[in-house]
Amino acid sequence: MKKPAARFNLRKLPSRAPHELHKQETKRETARIRQDLVELQDRLYAENRQSVLIILQGMDASGKDGLIRTVFSGLNPQGVRVHSFKEPTTEELAHDFLWRVHMHAPRHGMIQVFNRSHYEDVLITRVLKLITTEEARRRFAAINAFEKLLQQAGTTVLKFYLHVSEDEQRERLQERISDPAKQWKYEAGDQDKARQWPLYRKMYEDVFRHCSPDSCPWHLVPADQNWYKAYVVAKTLRDALKELNPQYPASKLARPRE
DSSP, X not given: OBOOXXXXXXXXXXXXXXXXXXXXXXXXXXXXXHHHHHHXXXXXXXXXXXXXXXXXXXXXXXXXXXXXXXXXXXXXXXXEEEEEOOSOOHHHHTSOTTHHHHTTSOOTTOEEEEESOGGGGGTHHHHTTOSOHHHHHHHHHHHHHHHHHHHHTTEEEEEEEEEOOHHHHHHHHHXXXXXXXXXXXXXXXXXXXXXXXXXXHHHHHHHHHHSOXXXXXXXXXXXXXXXXXHHHHHHHHHHHHHHHOOOOOOOGGGSOOO
């Protein structure tokens, strides 16, 4: 996992776990981290003063859905929300591009997961040439201001790019055709998007250059191996919650009598 530099090439970043890591031991460590998350999330929810927004981005078949199931299963569903951003509706297109996003920002005490996000409005819109480079630059500035606003309101923003290799993506997309249990995920445009991998990579690199301030950096997660991807995201979330250090409110029973 690396913080983006001013210039880099996604092709040069690893999409697999470090060689020295042992798969089974890492999976056991992830299970221990998830136990930590149960308590930390409970404290966050009870305290009701802070919140966490998790942004998941990645190419098709990078494993966002599976990651959500692995990391967040077992947490209190009252304190976790997941929202997937699809193609904008007519109503949403009649407003600024962040209008539909802001209404899903987490309230105090909550962990909100965005499965895709406002970054689609500077990614696919550019690939399809729906906006100009100048408009993209304006949107980068708006996104940075939006995320700063959330932070000032007590929301910790964690942004993850799930970095899957072209070969692994190709194999996973093929499974959507051949595996009956995964055919429901197949969409007609999947192969076209895969062929546009170099263009998407360029757009993502531009996002990392313009929307990764020190206060809200992107975490670039090797995603070819699901066990390692889950470990990195779970550990990053656990560490962030520990830093927030949410506390249970004082019991009303402990208040002195007047």
